[in-house]
Amino acid sequence: MVSLRILITGASGFLGGHVIAAVRAAGHVACTTARRSGEAAVDLTGPGMVDAVVQALRPDVVLHLAAMARLADCEREPARATAVNALVPQRFAERFGARLVSLSTDLVFDGRWAPYSALAPVAPLSAYGQSKAEGEERVRANGGRVVRLPLLFGPDAEGRGASAALRTAIERRQVSALFTNEYRTPLHAADAAAQLVALVVEPEGPLLLHLAGPERVSRYEFGLRFARRHGLDAKWLQPTECMDALRPRDVSLVAAWPAARDFEAMLADC
Numbered sequence: 249m250v251s252l253r254i255l256i257t258g259a260s261g262f263l264g265g266h267v268i269a270a271v272r273a274a275g276h277v278a279c280t281t282a283r284r285s286g287e288a289a290v291d292l293t294g295p296g297m298v299d300a301v302v303q304a305l306r307p308d309v310v311l312h313l314a315a316m317a318r319l320a321d322c323e324r325e326p327a328r329a330t331a332v333n334a335l336v337p338q339r340f341a342e343r344f345g346a347r348l349v350s351l352s353t354d355l356v357f358d359g360r361w362a363p364y365s366a367l368a369p370v371a372p373l374s375a376y377g378q379s380k381a382e383g384e385e386r387v388r389a390n391g392g393r394v395v396r397l398p399l400l401f402g403p404d405a406e407g408r409g410a411s412a413a414l415r416t417a418i419e420r421r422q423v424s425a426l427f428t429n430e431y432r433t434p435l436h437a438a439d440a441a442a443q444l445v446a447l448v449v450e451p452e453g454p455l456l457l458h459l460a461g462p463e464r465v466s467r468y469e470f471g472l473r474f475a476r477r478h479g480l481d482a483k484w485l486q487p488t489e490c491m492d493a494l495r496p497r498d499v500s501l502v503a504a505w506p507a508a509r510d511f512e513a514m515l516a517d518c
Contacts, residue, residue, distance in 0.1 A: 252449055253277045255307035257292065257340075258314030260285045262408035263351075263400060263437050267311060270441035276449070279305040282314070293331045298339040309448045312337050312350040315380070319494060322376035333379035334386055341392030346451040348392040349444060354432060354458075356381040356396065359496025362431065363464065366396070366456050366504070374494040384456070394456045395444065398501055399467075401474075402437035403518055409437060410467075411474050411518040418480045426468040427490040431498040433460035434470055436514040439507060460503035463511045477515045 254271050258264055259280035271278040281288040281301050288301045292314060315333055316322055322329035337350040357364050358371040372378045384394045401411035417424045440459055447453050465473070468487045475482040490497065507514075 251276050252308040253279055253306065254445070254448060255279045255281065255301070255305055255310045257281050257310070257312045261313060262404055263313055263441065265404070266402065266437040266441035267313065267444060270438070270445045273442075274445050274449070276445070279307050281305070292336045293328075298336065298343070302343060309347040309451070310340050310344050310349070311444055311448050312340055312348060315351070317353075317376065319374050319376045322374065322379060323494070326375040326379070329375050329379040330382060333376070334383040337383045337392070338386035338390060341387040341390035345391035346393060346455075347448075348387065349448045350383065350387045350392055350394050351444075352380045352384050352394050352396045353377065354396055354398045354499035354501055355496065356384065357496055357499045359498045362498035363433075363500045363502050364458070365502045366454075366458050373496055388455055393447070393453065395447065396456075396458045396501065397435065397440060398460050398499070399432045399434040399470075400437045400440060401434055401470075401514075401518060410434060410470065411515070414471055414474055414485075415478070415480065415518070418475065418484045421484060423484055423486050424471065425486045425488040426466075426471045428466050428468045428487045429497055430467050430490045430495060431464050431500050432467070433462075433464055433500045433503070434511075435459060435461040435507070436509070436517060438517070439509060439514065442508070454504065457504040458501040460501035460507070461511060461514065462507040462509075464498075464500040465511075473511075474515050474518065477512065478518065
């Protein structure tokens, strides 16, 4: 097997740590960049920064994880959301073509026609979803590949990700309001990372696909099942109905292939 240099952008994020581990487990070299850490600590939206990172780290392929992902931040700064989520991935696609895998989100859909296949038309409700949908178009127009991900969970020392955040809140006896009417197909971050690494090292792979967990669940059901699986007190989970017009109600995805583990096994590994 040929060992590749894989550039991971957004490497300091929740998924980034799992991807770095998956890259190394597969026998490849992880090159990392993030705004304040990694081998190249830069703001990729700056003039010439994408080219500078590529020149400094000389990757063979790129896993582009970096994103502006908080819905409220994107609504407040839509121009910056476009710069981060659409223009930066375009620059990588212009340089790497099919050797780029850029991540997108289930929130490019409006929640009215789930479950969504990869070929379903996008209809984002939020500035975040709009910026990611634009990024998809720009990446694919330049020969790059796009992978849409659902809600991610798994262990994290900093309390990031759906399950780690819940664990932290419950242990601190803080109430978590969880939607009963918002449905997704949650996926363990380690499973997502392993699949992403397998994809990026094969440039002949699909141009657009979905990775997803094995079950469609509401945020509240997810919280209950996680808490029960780990013996945590579910009284701190508050069932709430989502009324936010920017949040689609059901963005469950049809995965490109079956998940490697069942949902209970994924929940146990948190």
